[in-house]
Amino acid sequence: MNPKIEKLIKLFARLPRVGNRGGQRIALALLQDKTGRGNALASAIIDAMENIAPCPNCGVLTDRGGGVCEFCRDASRQNGGLCIVRDLSDVWTLEKSSVFHGRYHIIGGLLSGASGVLPQDLNIQNLASRIAAEKITEIIFALPNTVEGKTTQHYIMSVLSDCSEVAFTELASGVPLGGELDYIDDGTLSLAFGGRKSL
Amino acid sequence: MNPKIEKLIKLFARLPRVGNRGGQRIALALLQDKTGRGNALASAIIDAMENIAPCPNCGVLTDRGGGVCEFCRDASRQNGGLCIVRDLSDVWTLEKSSVFHGRYHIIGGLLSGASGVLPQDLNIQNLASRIAAEKITEIIFALPNTVEGKTTQHYIMSVLSDCSEVAFTELASGVPLGGELDYIDDGTLSLAFGGRKSL
Numbered sequence: 001m002n003p004k005i006e007k008l009i010k011l012f013a014r015l016p017r018v019g020n021r022g023g024q025r026i027a028l029a030l031l032q033d034k035t036g037r038g039n040a041l042a043s044a045i046i047d048a049m050e051n052i053a054p055c056p057n058c059g060v061l062t063d064r065g066g067g068v069c070e071f072c073r074d075a076s077r078q079n080g081g082l083c084i085v086r087d088l089s090d091v092w093t094l095e096k097s098s099v100f101h102g103r104y105h106i107i108g109g110l111l112s113g114a115s116g117v118l119p120q121d122l123n124i125q126n127l128a129s130r131i132a133a134e135k136i137t138e139i140i141f142a143l144p145n146t147v148e149g150k151t152t153q154h155y156i157m158s159v160l161s162d163c164s165e166v167a168f169t170e171l172a173s174g175v176p177l178g179g180e181l182d183y184i185d186d187g188t189l190s191l192a193f194g195g196r197k198s199l
Numbered sequence: 200m201n202p203k204i205e206k207l208i209k210l211f212a213r214l215p216r217v218g219n220r221g222g223q224r225i226a227l228a229l230l231q232d233k234t235g236r237g238n239a240l241a242s243a244i245i246d247a248m249e250n251i252a253p254c255p256n257c258g259v260l261t262d263r264g265g266g267v268c269e270f271c272r273d274a275s276r277q278n279g280g281l282c283i284v285r286d287l288s289d290v291w292t293l294e295k296s297s298v299f300h301g302r303y304h305i306i307g308g309l310l311s312g313a314s315g316v317l318p319q320d321l322n323i324q325n326l327a328s329r330i331a332a333e334k335i336t337e338i339i340f341a342l343p344n345t346v347e348g349k350t351t352q353h354y355i356m357s358v359l360s361d362c363s364e365v366a367f368t369e370l371a372s373g374v375p376l377g378g379e380l381d382y383i384d385d386g387t388l389s390l391a392f393g394g395r396k397s398l
Contacts, residue, residue: 001291002261002269008247011240016224018217025215028288030244031251031260038248041210045229045241048207052230061230062201070201089227092200 005031057130059106059123061088077103080137082130084156086110086149090142103134110148111155124156131163141170204230256329258305258322260287276302279336281329283355285309285348289341302333309347310354323355330362340369 005027013023030038055062055069062069071077071091081102085091091104108123130136139160143149157168173191175184184192200208204226212222229237254261254268261268270276270290280301284290290303307322329335338359342348356367372390374383383391 001294002251004243004247004251004262005260008243011236011243014236015240016228017221018225022216024288024291026217027247028260028286029215031247032286037210037213038244041214042241042244042248044203044207044210045237045244048203048226048230049237049241052201052203061204061227063203087227087231089223092223095200 054106054123057126058104059088059108060091060104071104077101078134080135081140082134082136082138083140083142084153085142086144094142100140102140103130103136105130107143107152107156110143110146111152112148119155119159122152122156124159127156128160128163131160131166136166138167138169141168143170145171145173253305253322256325257303258287258307259290259303270303276300277333279334280339281333281335281337282339282341283352284341285343293341299339301339302329302335304329306342306351306355309342309345310351311347318354318358321351321355323358326355327359327362330359330365335365337366337368340367342369344370344372 008027008030009020009023011023012018012026013020015023018026030041051064052061053064054060055072057068057072060069060071067073079102081100082105083094083100083102084105084107085094087106087108091106094100094104105127106123109117109121111117111119111122131139141153141156143153153170160166160168172195173188174195175181175188175192181189207226207229208219208222210222211217211225212219214222217225229240250263251260252263253259254271256267256271259268259270266272278301280299281304282293282299282301283304283306284293286305286307290305293299293303304326305322308316308320310316310318310321330338340352340355342352352369359365359367371394372387373394374380374387374391380388
């Protein structure tokens with residue numbers, strides 16, 4: 001195979017959920033396209049790589065050198081709520097569902113002995129100062145409902161133990177909407193039982 | 200969402216088998232990557248778009264301005280066999296299986312009233328001259344086993360009806376290796392019965 005095409009396929013194949021076959025299809029589609037899609041994609045990548053950086057306040061990717069991000073600029077979002085998430089895709093998911101209209105804080109990972117993620121790797125250094133500066137009254141943990149997620153959540157709570165005026169909350173665990181009991185794992189069922197509500 | 204990121208996601212999402220969710224994951228992976236994967240990908244795309252073009256002889260994508268492709272240059276492949284395929288991914292599939300060691304000819308599409316592909320859209324103008332110049336003795340049709348594939352095959356045979364010294368063959372139809380009869384469609388079964396071999 002032509003080395004230029006092979007290199008292109010390899011680079012595409014390494015992207016999330018693409019793989020070798022997908023990389024071949026994408027490379028062929030771009031090379032056979034006559035509308036300049038390939039060059040448009042290349043310049044969009046370069047533009048984004050050069051001009052996008054994490055918001056210095058909350059970690060959401062935004063225009064480099066443009067100060068804080070759209071969420072941190074939006075005064076209507078300074079309503080006391082701060083949602084702690086792992087990464088930007090979680091922000092997008094929450095924004096799409098419109099369940100939350102406050103500020104976000106992206107910590108960028110979860111504590112994990114297996115992957116070697118340590119407390120200093122988390123973006124939490126400015127959390128205490130944000131709580132004071134943005135008058136945060138509730139911190140909502142929207143981290144994955146896994147051992148790593150819960151460990152990270154407990155660690156952050158211990159770091160913020162001095163912030164006595166802040167309420168800490170986490171998303172409810174339980175049976176998902178439309179979930180049938182025989183398809184639900186024991187762990188979820190146990191959490192749903194433990195958290196049952198009176199009617 | 201930041202317009203630069205949104206644009207990047209949209210361009211990725213339009214690639215084959217990526218979609219909106221995949222586009223989001225890819226864009227995030229590139230933007231959060233610290234090893235320069237994004238810029239490497241962008242320059243590989245630009246390099247390929249600028250320097251890759253179809254081989255003037257057979258249509259396989261190759262270095263622009265470098266004459267004919269690796270297959271057409273390789274004298275050991277001038278053995279009288281010419282395999283007609285729809286596109287480059289078919290060439291890659293055949294090459295991987297090592298069943299054929301001859302020359303290829305990519306026609307670039309299949310005749311189809313529905314998609315408006317006409318005879319002049321097929322890359323077959325130089326087929327007759329290739330047969331003479333490269334001493335082709337057998338043309339192997341490896342087009343999709345569909346109505347469009349067979350229509351295109353018959354059309355090409357009619358165009359080449361003057362080449363009486365060439366044998367035309369097509370790939371065998373039948374039960375795939377490991378195929379169980381109750382999972383095979385009636386059309387394939389009928390072809391397999393019609394083409395049954397004596398033992």
